[in-house]
Amino acid sequence: IHPLSDGVPRQSGEMLEEARDIVMEMVDWDAIDLILGIEAMGIPLAACLSIATGKPLVIGRKRAYELPGEVIIDQSTGYSKGSIFINDIKPNERVFVVDDVISTGGTLRAVLTAVENAGAIVQDVVAVFEKGSIVSEIVAETGWPIRSLVRVRMEGEQVILLD
Template sequence: MNTDPVAYIRQTIRSVPDWPKPGVTFRDITPVLQDPRSFRVLVDLFVYRYMRQRLDLVAGIDARGFILGSVLAYELNLGFVPVRKQGKLPHRTLSEDYSLEYGNAAVEMHDDAVKPGQRVLLIDDLIATGGTMLAATKLLQRLGANVVEAACIIDLPELKGSETITATGLPVYSVCQF
C-alpha cells in the first residue's frame, strides 16, 4: 500500500473513459468502497479532519453522499440528514432547484431535518460544477443551519465547482483532485 493515504485513495478510484458520453471520464469510487482497507482509509481521512470540530449533523447528498455521510455521522456520533433527489421523501419537504449542463434538477429535504443554529457538514462523492452542493447548502441555510464545510472525495477543478462554492464563503475540502 502507498503510505500516503490521499495518493492511495486517488489510485484506487477507477477512471472510466467516455462514460456517460464520449469525451467524459467518469471517476468511479466503487473500487474504494469495495476494498475494506481503502474504504477505511477514506473514512479515517474524514474522521480525523472533523473529529475535533463542533458539529451537530452530517448531511449527505443523494446518492453516493449517503454512503460516506452516514458512515461519517456514525463515526463522529452525529445525526445524518439525507438531501434527496426530488420526489423521494415521504414527509413535508423544502426544495431547491439547480442547473445541470443538460437541464434542471432539484434536491429536497424534510422541512424538520435541521434546527436553526445547528452546525452541519455537507458531503458528497464529487464536486463538478458545484450546482448540487450549492442547492443543498441553500436548503440547509433556509432551515437555519450553519453549513460548516462542503466536503467530497473528488474535486474536478477544471469545472470550477469548488471555486464557485468557495466564492460564496463556504469552505470546501476534497480528498483528491482529477
C-alpha cells in the same frame, strides 16, 4: 469511473474506511451537530462518518416525502436537472455536508443555499473528488468552507491529479 464516486468497480470496506479516516481528521467534530449526505454516492461515506462520530445523519434525496418542513432544492448541473429533498434540518444546527464529487458546483451551491435558507449553518463541507477549480471559485464567492480529498482535471478520457 471510481468506486467512491460511481460504485463501480465495487467499493471495498477498506477503501471506505480509508476515506472515512481521512475525513475524520479533517473535521472538527465538536463543531458539528448534523451530517448531510447527498444521494446517491455521498451516502456510503456519510453513513460511515455518522457511525464513527455518533452524529445524526440526514440524506439529500432525489425523491420527496412531502413531510412538513421538507426543503425542496431545484438544482442544475452540467449533467442533469432535478430536485433534491432534505428533511429534518433545524435552525442553528451546524451542518457538515459530504458528497462524492464536485464538478460544476450546481448541486453543492443549491444544497448549501438550502441549508442556510432553513436557518442552519454550513459548518464544513468535504467532497471526495473535485473536478477542476470550481471549489476555489465558490469559496471566494460565498465563504463556505469547502474542501476535497482529491483534485482532478479531465483531459479527454485522461484524469490528471492536481494535488
